Amino acid sequence: MFVSKPDDIKVEEWSTKLPTNHILVSLIDMNETKSGQKLCTACERENETESACSWCVNCSEALCNTCDRYHRKTKATKSHKLVSIDDHEKNDIPLKFAEVFCIEHPEKRIEAYCNDHTAVCCMTCVMLKHRKCDNVGSIEDAAEEIKRSDEVKEFEDKLKGFKTSLELFVQNRVDNLQNLDSDIKRIKLEVEILYKELSKHLEELKTNFLLEIAKIEKEVKPEIEEERDEMKYKIAAVDNSVALFQTNMKHAPPAQFIQAMEKLTEQKTFLENYLKDQSKKIKDSEVTFNTNEKLLEMKNVIQEFGNLNVHHVHRSDTDVMLAPVVPSVSMRSVEPILSSEVYTGLDVEGIALLEDGQVVLSSRDTNTVEIRDPNCSDVLSKLSVQGSPRGVKMTGDSEGAVAVRGHGLILFQVQNNQIHKVSEIQADVNYDFVYHTGRYYIGYGNEICIYNRNNGNYSKISEISVYNEVGYMALRDDSSLCYTVYKDNSVHCIGMDGAPVFTYSSKDLQYAVGVTVDRTGFIYVCGYLSRNVHQLSLDGKLQRIILNNFTNGPNCLTFNINYEKLAIGCWHNVLLYSLK
Known part of the structure; x- marks a missing residue:
C-alpha cells in the first residue's frame, strides 16, 4: 500500500520479491474459516476445490480429508499440530506465526541480529559475513531490546497520532462544508430580500444569479468531499497498521516482529510525508457576496445582482493538524x-x-x-x-x-x-x-x-x-x-x-x-x-x-x-x- 514499485522491474517480478505478511494471511484465513468459506489450501494451489476439515498450526494452512491424511504420514509434516476447523473457528488455538528464513540462504532460519550492520542474519551469514562484527547477538535479545526502547513504546502513539491528524483533516473538511452551506444560505437569503424589494422586474436577474451560486456549489463541494473521503481512506489504512503493530507486539516471534517493524516504518515515513504534503496543499473554500449598490438606486441600469467570489484560503491552523514529531521522552514521565x-x-x-x-x-x-x-x-x-x-x-x-x-x-x-x-x-x-x-x-x-x-x-x-x-x-x-x-x-x-x-x-x-x-x-x-x-x-x-x-x-x-x-x-x- 505504501511501497512504490521500482521503474526497472515488472510488476509480476517485483511482487514476488515482497515478503509474505504471515500475520495478515493468518487473520484472513481465520476470518474465512469463521465465515464457512475456507477451502483446502494445498488443493487450491493445484486449481482444485475441496472443503477443508482441519487446520495445520505449523503451516497456517487449511487441509481437506485427503491432504490431512498425507500431512500426518509425510516425514516432514507428521509432527505438525493439526486441529479441526471447528476448533479453529472457536479460536481454541493460538495464532501461529510462520518462521522467517534468510533471503540469501533460504533453507536457514533467521537466528541472529548484527547491531553493527542493523541486519538480521542466519548462522551461515554470521560465519561468512559477520565474523569480524563486535555486536552480533541472538534475534531474541535484539527483539527484546527493541521492544524495551522508547521508540517502540511510542511507535503506536505515533501511528495513532497519524489517525488523529487525518481525523482532524476530515473534520476540517466537514466544517468547511458546513461553513460553505452557511455562506450559501446567507447569500440566498440576502438575494431573496433584495428581490422582494425590487419586484418582478428582477426575476430574470435573480434566476441567473441563483444558477451561478448552484454552479459554484456544484464545482466546489465535490472537491472538498473528495479530499474528505481520501482522508477517511487513509484513516482506515492507519487502523490496519495499528492492528498489525499491536498483533506483532503481542504475538510475533523476534524475526517476524523486526520484519514487520521495517515494513511499518516504511508506512510511517509515507504517512509523515503525506500529512506534510496535505497540510501545505489543503485550502478552505469560501463564498462571499458583494451587493450591487446600484440596485437600490436605479433599476434601469441594473444588469446583475452582484458578484460571487470563491476564496481558496490555506488556514494556518491546518498546520497544527499534523501529528507532532514524537520526542525521545514520554510526557507521562518528563521532568x-x-x-x-x-x-x-x-x-x-x-x-x-x-x-x-x-x-x-x-x-x-x-x-x-x-x-x-x-x-x-x-x-x-x-x-x-x-x-x-x-x-x-x-x-x-x-x-x-x-x-x-x-x-x-x-x-x-x-x-x-x-x-x-x-x-x-x-x-x-x-x-x-x-x-x-x-x-x-x-x-x-x-x-x-x-x-x-x-x-x-x-x-x-x-x-x-x-x-x-x-x-x-x-x-x-x-x-x-x-x-x-x-x-x-x-x-x-x-x-x-x-x-x-x-x-x-x-x-x-x-x-x-x-x-x-x-x-x-x-x-x-x-x-x-x-x-x-x-x-x-x-x-x-x-x-x-x-x-x-x-x-x-x-x-x-x-x-x-x-x-x-x-x-x-x-x-x-x-x-x-x-x-x-
Whole structure:
C-alpha cells in the first residue's frame, strides 16, 4: 500500500520479491474459516476445490480429508499440530506465526541480529559475513531490546497520532462544508430580500444569479468531499497498521516482529510525508457576496445582482493538524529542568512561544503585548492596547490574538520580531479564548461564544452555556476544549458542541488559572494559590503534580511547538524549562 514499485522491474517480478505478511494471511484465513468459506489450501494451489476439515498450526494452512491424511504420514509434516476447523473457528488455538528464513540462504532460519550492520542474519551469514562484527547477538535479545526502547513504546502513539491528524483533516473538511452551506444560505437569503424589494422586474436577474451560486456549489463541494473521503481512506489504512503493530507486539516471534517493524516504518515515513504534503496543499473554500449598490438606486441600469467570489484560503491552523514529531521522552514521565528565571517588570497575564523561540507576553499593568528574545530578557517590540490584556495565543506561524477584558480580541501579526495589530473582534471576554478551524471560541460569563468570519469580519454565530464563569482556556487535539474556574478550583473539559467530557478538582489545586495541553492530550493547569502545576491524564485524572513550591504563584503556561520547552508566567517573573 505504501511501497512504490521500482521503474526497472515488472510488476509480476517485483511482487514476488515482497515478503509474505504471515500475520495478515493468518487473520484472513481465520476470518474465512469463521465465515464457512475456507477451502483446502494445498488443493487450491493445484486449481482444485475441496472443503477443508482441519487446520495445520505449523503451516497456517487449511487441509481437506485427503491432504490431512498425507500431512500426518509425510516425514516432514507428521509432527505438525493439526486441529479441526471447528476448533479453529472457536479460536481454541493460538495464532501461529510462520518462521522467517534468510533471503540469501533460504533453507536457514533467521537466528541472529548484527547491531553493527542493523541486519538480521542466519548462522551461515554470521560465519561468512559477520565474523569480524563486535555486536552480533541472538534475534531474541535484539527483539527484546527493541521492544524495551522508547521508540517502540511510542511507535503506536505515533501511528495513532497519524489517525488523529487525518481525523482532524476530515473534520476540517466537514466544517468547511458546513461553513460553505452557511455562506450559501446567507447569500440566498440576502438575494431573496433584495428581490422582494425590487419586484418582478428582477426575476430574470435573480434566476441567473441563483444558477451561478448552484454552479459554484456544484464545482466546489465535490472537491472538498473528495479530499474528505481520501482522508477517511487513509484513516482506515492507519487502523490496519495499528492492528498489525499491536498483533506483532503481542504475538510475533523476534524475526517476524523486526520484519514487520521495517515494513511499518516504511508506512510511517509515507504517512509523515503525506500529512506534510496535505497540510501545505489543503485550502478552505469560501463564498462571499458583494451587493450591487446600484440596485437600490436605479433599476434601469441594473444588469446583475452582484458578484460571487470563491476564496481558496490555506488556514494556518491546518498546520497544527499534523501529528507532532514524537520526542525521545514520554510526557507521562518528563521532568522539567529549570533553564532560567527572568524578572520581567510586568504583571504577566498571558504567555506564548513563537516557532523560533521568542516569548510573547501580555501585561495588564502596562496594557501591552511584548515580543521578547528566547531568553525573555530583551524586549524586541511591543503593542499597546486599550484595556487590560489577558490570555494570548498564536493561531498560526506568525498570527496571534490577545484577549482584552471588556473589549474583545486584538488580532496581531509578528514579522521580523515586530508585532503589528491586524484587526480586532468586538466581543465581551473574561480572560481567554481558543482558535479552532477558523473560528474563535471566547469565554464570557457562563458562556463560550463562537465567532465566525463573514465578509472579512467576525461576528457571533452561537454560544455554549457552561458550568460557571469561564477562566483560562485551552484546545485539545481531539476537538474538545478545557477551561478553568478559579472560584471553585476546577478544570472542565467539554466537546466543541458543549457536551461535558470530565471535571477535575482537588484540594491541592487552589485558584485554578492558566491551562495548556501537550502533544498527547495531557492537560496542565496552574494553581495560583497552591503554587503548583497539575498534570492531568486524557480522562481528567491527576497524573502527578509536575511542579511545586513556586516562590510566586504560577498564572499562565505554554509549550513550544516541539514540546521541548515549557514557559510559565509567575506574576512578575517568567520561568523557562527544558523537558528531559
